[in-house]
Each structure stands twice: as C-alpha cells, then as structure tokens.
Amino acid sequence: MPELPEVETTLRGITPHLVDHQIVAVVIRNPKLRWPIPNNLDALLHGQVVRGLQRRAKYILITFDHGTLILHLGMSGSLRILPVGTLPQKHDHFDLVLEDGELLRLRDPRRFGAVLWHTGEVAQHPLLAALGPEPLQQDFDGEYLHRTTRTRSAVIKQVIMDSHLVVGVGNIYANEALFRAKIRPQLAAHKLSLPRCQKLAQCIKEVLLEAIEQGGSTLRDFVHSDGSSGYFQQSYFVYGRTGKPCRVCGTPIKQVRQGQRSTFYCLQCQK
C-alpha cells in the first residue's frame, strides 16, 4: 500500500545506491504489470549512467542522459537494493543491475505497478501531464483548495483524493487529514469555507510530513531488509479503527463506504 510517504522514503533509500552508477543489465522476469514493461529496456539502458532520481506524485523517476525510467509501485510494489546474485522470489518481476555489484529489484505481487520509458520532457508524459500540485509544495494551500473546490459537489474526501486537484493523498491520509481538520468526509467540497480549506490543506501537509519522518526512522535500513515490514504499524487516529474509541473524545469510530472505499471518522470530532 505505498502511499506518498512510503514512495518518498523508498526514493530516499535507493537514491544514493543509484546516482552516478552504471546499468550493466536489465532483467525482466514478468513484463505483465499494469502496462507491459518495454522489452527493449536492456538495449536502452545498457551502459547508461543514472543521473538523478525524483518523485512526482507516487511515481519514481530515474533520469538518464537520453530519457527517464518511470516507476510506479501500484498497490503492492516495493523496491529493494540487493547484492547481485540474490535469488529472486515469486513476485520479483524486474531488476536494474549496477556495475558495483548491487541491483535494484522491483517486487509487486498484485502487478498494478508500472515500469515505463519516456524520452524528452518527463512532465509531459501522458501519466504526469495532467497531475495537480504536490501536496508538500507551496502552491498547494488553502486558497488553492478553496478556489478549485467551488464547482465541486462531490464529497470532500473524494475530492482531495483526486490527483487532478492534488496528488499523493491516498485513502489512509485522506481519512487522517480530515480527522485532524475536524471535517466530515461526506461534506460537499464546495461547502467548505476558506478557513476550513486552509486548515485542511495544512493538515494534509502535516500528516504526510509526519509519516515521511516516521518512515525515515523506521525504515532506515529498508533497502537491505524485508521491505515494508513495520512501516504501516504507525498508529492512526481513525484509519482502520472501526468501533474503537476516538483517541480524542472516546466516541466509537464510524466506518462508511464512499466511492468503493472505506471511510473512517469520528461523529463527535468531525462536523
């Protein structure tokens, strides 16, 4: 379940192992992800040097002189740095082998992830071109949220999870941010006042930043370890806590269904 904080933590973990290193082989064991992994990647990348890594939304972008490798972890993907020769396990679909004896390995049991190649300006890739602002950047703020929700009659939780409006807010952090902002998830987006939009934008930033910090401390050695273990053991205020007492007021946490997703909230704290 990689949400933005886990993608950011992964990016920070793998970056020093990749930047300035040369690709000596690309291994595709199963190309059938959300879209097929291009079968000419080995020819494209052999001998090329990684120039940099970035994150855009939940995409990891690996920059080369002649193009960009775009990775997405989907719902179940993880990336690890391992010594060359480490035996692949069942869902290890893709490796980038480096000249220094390490490799980057993608594991993705549910195969909703992606490995794509793009030449030219990566921001213009069809998957990236229409994305909204990054939640942690300054151009995402209460004024922006207020302005862009005036025409939106959908419920606020759905709207903050819309990647055209703002990227990187998945189900867990949408629930947590709304709790922190004391806003009912089923409120129509256009009914939120400017002050409440400001509060919500701030809370989205806070929950994501705190999760990134926690990821950084709990997953410091994730690169060589068993992947996601531990990361999502952080304690939530509402997510997954149906029927348990609200950590603020004690009222049992309610669970409802919104757009095929579970929503958790406190009837007392959120209005």
Next chain:
DNA sequence: AATCTTTCCTGCCGGC
C-alpha cells in the same frame, strides 16, 4: 466470498 489497495478509463449527467 468479500475485502483491500491505486488510478485510469468509460459512460452518463446537468449546465450553458
């Protein structure tokens, strides 16, 4: 068997 996860796509709606 239902549920959970991400995000793109299709089809439909109402407003102008």
Next chain:
DNA sequence: TGCCGGCAGGAAAGAT
C-alpha cells in the same frame, strides 16, 4: 444540439 466539467462505477491481481 453540442460541448464540457464533473462524477460514479468498473477494471486489473493476489493475499487474507
């Protein structure tokens, strides 16, 4: 009537 933004629902795989 045609266009468009907005919105709901569906789809993908596998573990539990």
